[in-house]
Each structure stands twice: as C-alpha cells, then as structure tokens.
Amino acid sequence: MSRILEMVADRCRRNGIAPPARATVYKLLRSAAGNHYRVGDLPGPVQAALYNLEADSIVPGRQVAFYCFNYGDLAAMSFAAGLPWLALWQASRLPGHRRRSLGLLRAVLRARGIEDGRA
Structure with missing residues (x-):
C-alpha cells in the first residue's frame, strides 16, 4: 500500500x-x-x-477468496492465496470470517507483502 500511495503522490x-x-x-x-x-x-x-452459486454465476474476486478461505478445502485455499492482491485485501475486510480463516488470510497477505492496513 505504501508503494501505491507513493506512486499516486508522485503523479x-x-x-x-x-x-x-x-x-x-x-x-x-x-x-x-x-x-x-x-x-x-x-x-x-x-x-x-x-456451494450456493450456480455455474453461470459471475462472482467478484473478493467473494471467491472469502468463500475459499471460509468454506474451501486446502486446494481451494491455495487457489485463493494466488488471487490478485486487491481481491485478497478486499476479502480481508468482509464481515463474517471464521477466526482461523481470517488468520490464514492475514498470513497470506503478510507472506505476499500486502499491507493489511489495520491498526
């Protein structure tokens, strides 16, 4: 996030x-x-x-990440960990995470160098 803020400020x-x-x-x-x-x-x-969406449903990345970390198996969580940073960052702000799922998501954010932005 710091790099984004610097780039925006420079521009x-x-x-x-x-x-x-x-x-x-x-x-x-x-x-x-x-x-x-x-x-x-x-x-x-x-x-x-x-599980509750049909095959033709179009889903935002943040929702894919949220569902994978909360309801998915290891393969689903691994897929979610590779989603674009914005999807992960937004997913971390959605309400309703299971405690362990949110902890894992925050660990992925840290491992990928994505600033959490929480105090």
Missing part, C-alpha cells in the same frame, strides 16, 4: 495537484471492482467452496 505532484489522503485511497480500494470470475470456469474445489 499528483508532477501534475500540480495535491495528493489524496491515505483514507481516500483506502476508501477507493474498498469499492474498486477488481476481477470477476464465472463459477463454472473455476477449479472443482473452488466451485465446491462456492
């Missing part, structure tokens, strides 16, 4: 405008669209984790 300075506050960037990232996936195109273990 703003080059264009003669004030860089946004850190909170503004976090707010934007929480609502950013990110990648979407068709359930039927995902690996079998991931589809099993998304």
